[in-house]
Amino acid sequence: MQTSSSVEPRPFRELCADHGLTATHQRQVLYEVMKTMPGHPSPEEVYARVKKRIPAISLATVYKNIHLFVERGVLKEVSMHHGSLRVELNSHLHHHMVCSHCKAITDIEEKDLDVVPTLRRLPGGFQVERYAIDVIGICAACQEAKRS
Amino acid sequence: MQTSSSVEPRPFRELCADHGLTATHQRQVLYEVMKTMPGHPSPEEVYARVKKRIPAISLATVYKNIHLFVERGVLKEVSMHHGSLRVELNSHLHHHMVCSHCKAITDIEEKDLDVVPTLRRLPGGFQVERYAIDVIGICAACQEAKRS
DNA sequence: TGACGAACAAGAATAATTATCATTTACTAG
DNA sequence: CTAGTAAATGATAATTATTCTTGTTCGTCA
Numbered sequence: 001m002q003t004s005s006s007v008e009p010r011p012f013r014e015l016c017a018d019h020g021l022t023a024t025h026q027r028q029v030l031y032e033v034m035k036t037m038p039g040h041p042s043p044e045e046v047y048a049r050v051k052k053r054i055p056a057i058s059l060a061t062v063y064k065n066i067h068l069f070v071e072r073g074v075l076k077e078v079s080m081h082h083g084s085l086r087v088e089l090n091s092h093l094h095h096h097m098v099c100s101h102c103k104a105i106t107d108i109e110e111k112d113l114d115v116v117p118t119l120r121r122l123p124g125g126f127q128v129e130r131y132a133i134d135v136i137g138i139c140a141a142c143q144e145a146k147r148s
Numbered sequence: 149m150q151t152s153s154s155v156e157p158r159p160f161r162e163l164c165a166d167h168g169l170t171a172t173h174q175r176q177v178l179y180e181v182m183k184t185m186p187g188h189p190s191p192e193e194v195y196a197r198v199k200k201r202i203p204a205i206s207l208a209t210v211y212k213n214i215h216l217f218v219e220r221g222v223l224k225e226v227s228m229h230h231g232s233l234r235v236e237l238n239s240h241l242h243h244h245m246v247c248s249h250c251k252a253i254t255d256i257e258e259k260d261l262d263v264v265p266t267l268r269r270l271p272g273g274f275q276v277e278r279y280a281i282d283v284i285g286i287c288a289a290c291q292e293a294k295r296s
Numbered sequence: 297t298g299a300c301g302a303a304c305a306a307g308a309a310t311a312a313t314t315a316t317c318a319t320t321t322a323c324t325a326g
Numbered sequence: 327c328t329a330g331t332a333a334a335t336g337a338t339a340a341t342t343a344t345t346c347t348t349g350t351t352c353g354t355c356a
Contacts, residue, residue: 022321022322022333022334023322024321024335026334034237039236039253041235042230042232042312043232043233044311044312057336058335058336058337059313059336060313060314060336060338061335063312063314064314064334064335070235074237074238075235075238076235076238077233077234078236078253079228079230079234079244079246079282081233081234082190082227083313083342083343084190084191084192084229085190085214085343085344086188086226086229087217087218087224087225088223088224088226089182089223090221090223090224096226096227100277106274108270108271112270122256122260122285123245123254123256123260124287124288125291126247126254126286126287127285127286127291128283128285129248129284129286132226132282133281133282134227134279134281134282135274135279136277136278136279137270137274137278138275138277139272139275140272143273170302170303170353172302172303172352174303190343191343192343204304204305205304205305206304206305207305207306207344208304208345208346209303209304209305212303212345213303232311233312233313
């Protein structure tokens with residue numbers, strides 16, 4: 001067989017190159033499967049789908065590559081995941097700054113954000129309780145650490 | 149001893165009454181410990197602290213009561229916890245509606261929100277990457293279900 | 297006092313995620 | 327095209343996070 005007789009591998013190879021990833025078959029299928037999945041799939045759901053195309057794939061591979069994709073900006077986390085449930089006392093109105101590197105959460109007053117979350121109607125009769133705004137970025141400490 | 153000789157149990161008993169909870173010793177300690185914890189503790193962290201005051205307490209009790217507190221509005225979740233990591237392809241600008249009951253996530257266009265997240269300076273030299281706005285409420289399906 | 301129901305503790309059971317390690321694969325230079 | 331090398335993968339063990347089950351205790355009210 002000649003070099004790359006497969007259907008359309010060009011775009012994916014480029015995407016990998018752009019993000020500094022080696023292009024493997026598993027990654028390509030993973031990416032293409034996710035592209036077809038609406039909504040916000042969990043790793044298990046992605047695994048189930050990919051498995052139809054690559055029955056021998058390991059769940060660990062799915063996790064590793066999802067993390068890698070997130071790290072390189074191919075995917076993003078729907079909401080910052082802290083690994084466990086986090087709560088706080090219901091007090092005054094505030095939101096959060098989340099460091100995308102160390103995952104630290106810091107409170108931020110609503111008045112320090114220039115947002116006026118005055119909603120109109122929302123699609124599908126969704127009944128709004130409140131807003132939660134995450135300002136995602138890099139905290140001072142991690143900026144320092146990365147400067148090395 | 150007379151009824152309630154303890155130092156200051158009044159406010160807590162009232163708080164429980166207000167939220168339809170029976171006031172137990174465990175709950176009181178749990179609540180008071182969390183009040184002294186800055187930041188956004190995980191159940192494990194809360195457990196570790198409460199254990200210093202009630203060595204016999206069970207982790208399950210901590211979980212159950214945290215859930216109960218959240219349910220009754222004494223606590224709130226810092227960000228919705230979906231039980232597993234959720235990702236999406238990096239595409240156009242949008243945010244999410246999250247059902248606080250069934251945890252379903254639905255996309256919502258930024259233009260459908262009346263928010264203009266134009267920031268000024270942020271505390272501590274935090275370098276902003278992006279915003280993530282969660283509109284938290286009850287989805288239509290859960291509203292139906294609760295009407296029973 | 298005695299029954300009843302809510303709350304608890306202990307630990308087993310489950311779900312989600314990460315680590316380990318032997319084997320295979322992709323990229324590079326020759 | 328082929329060998330060398332680092333990276334990726336698959337299988338599975340190990341962790342971590344959370345929930346469930348069961349038997350016991352405690353407070354309330356008849």
